Amino acid sequence: MTILIEQPERGSQGDEKKIVSHPNELVLDGGFVLPSMGSECGFEVAKLNSFGISFRDYDAINERQKTVEEFYRINHISQTYDFVKKMREQYGKLDKVKMGIWECCELLNDVVDDSDPDIDEPQIEHLLQTAEAIRKDHPNEDWLHLTGLIHDLGKVLLHPAFGELPQWAVVGDTYPLGCAFDESIVHHKYFKDNSDFNHPVYNTKNGVYQEGCGLKNVVMSWGHDDYMYLVAKENNTTLPSAALFIIRYHSFYPLHKSGAYTNLMNEEDKENLKWLNIFNKYDLYSKSNVRIDVEKVKPYYMSLIEKYFPAKLKW
Numbered sequence: 001m002t003i004l005i006e007q008p009e010r011g012s013q014g015d016e017k018k019i020v021s022h023p024n025e026l027v028l029d030g031g032f033v034l035p036s037m038g039s040e041c042g043f044e045v046a047k048l049n050s051f052g053i054s055f056r057d058y059d060a061i062n063e064r065q066k067t068v069e070e071f072y073r074i075n076h077i078s079q080t081y082d083f084v085k086k087m088r089e090q091y092g093k094l095d096k097v098k099m100g101i102w103e104c105c106e107l108l109n110d111v112v113d114d115s116d117p118d119i120d121e122p123q124i125e126h127l128l129q130t131a132e133a134i135r136k137d138h139p140n141e142d143w144l145h146l147t148g149l150i151h152d153l154g155k156v157l158l159h160p161a162f163g164e165l166p167q168w169a170v171v172g173d174t175y176p177l178g179c180a181f182d183e184s185i186v187h188h189k190y191f192k193d194n195s196d197f198n199h200p201v202y203n204t205k206n207g208v209y210q211e212g213c214g215l216k217n218v219v220m221s222w223g224h225d226d227y228m229y230l231v232a233k234e235n236n237t238t239l240p241s242a243a244l245f246i247i248r249y250h251s252f253y254p255l256h257k258s259g260a261y262t263n264l265m266n267e268e269d270k271e272n273l274k275w276l277n278i279f280n281k282y283d284l285y286s287k288s289n290v291r292i293d294v295e296k297v298k299p300y301y302m303s304l305i306e307k308y309f310p311a312k313l314k315w
């Protein structure tokens with residue numbers, strides 16, 4: 001079974017940035033371009049971006065942008081407050097599968113990105129590349145290594161065993177529902193066809209929330225971030241709150257890129273955001289030339305999984 005998992009690149013708002021014009025740039029998970037960190041971080045610069053498109057192939061890039069825009073059009077029309085409530089209730093039951101964290105990493109290997117011709121490396125290597133890059137720079141934060149490994153596991157929502165959700169309900173930037181859509185959200189114009197757009201309460205700045213209520217009380221658009229957060233929390237992980245924050249908000253670019261929605265944050269969120277900003281630097285989606293020897297690093301990650309999670313989790 002082949003399933004698309006590609007994270008769409010960012011749309012109109014960052015269109016200029018999206019055209020990767022220099023080979024010394026890497027593309028982040030959320031599609032952001034990051035200047036190359038050179039050899040200090042141990043990563044070689046990829047010749048192709050994460051969509052397998054040559055950096056100078058502007059036709060291919062234009063084509064890709066159209067696909068991305070269409071992705072966000074559907075996403076912005078379909079992600080409503082009621083939709084998310086329904087999904088959280090349905091998936092919050094965690095009655096789909098019972099498996100360990102490592103099993104899930106392996107399951108994600110079956111989820112292949114069709115749009116990427118450069119997919120010789122299994123997904124598990126991408127997870128481990130993020131984790132190992134963090135480990136190299138922050139050797140004492142073992143919880144952050146594990147967070148790197150698991151932050152994208154929610155993409156199993158694309159798998160038939162998890163209902164094979166469409167792309168717009170799994171990947172892409174996330175944003176709050178139940179309050180006004182901030183203009184910094186990529187392709188904001190498509191929200192005008194979202195049924196929440198003219199709602200008398202949902203279209204106000206604080207919406208259904210109190211100022212400073214804390215992000216944990218805010219309903220986020222549905223996707224792999226919120227799902228993996230639910231899985232970790234409901235299976236009583238002992239990971240610190242910063243790890244859960246990273247997992248839940250790593251695609252919340254309107255917050256960590258544009259500084260929107262700070263009116264909903266509390267003090268704990270502000271502390272945790274510092275860790276998310278550190279993490280984002282490592283959330284590389286580019287192809288790294290550094291191959292990871294999975295069997296070699298597996299015992300280390302198994303020991304972290306054992307430390308922070310039960311042997312079997314409900315998904």
Ligand SMILES: [Fe+2]
Binds near residue numbers: 029151152283
């Ligand atoms: Fe990621």
Ligand SMILES: [Fe+2]
Binds near residue numbers: 251
């Ligand atoms: Fe992600």
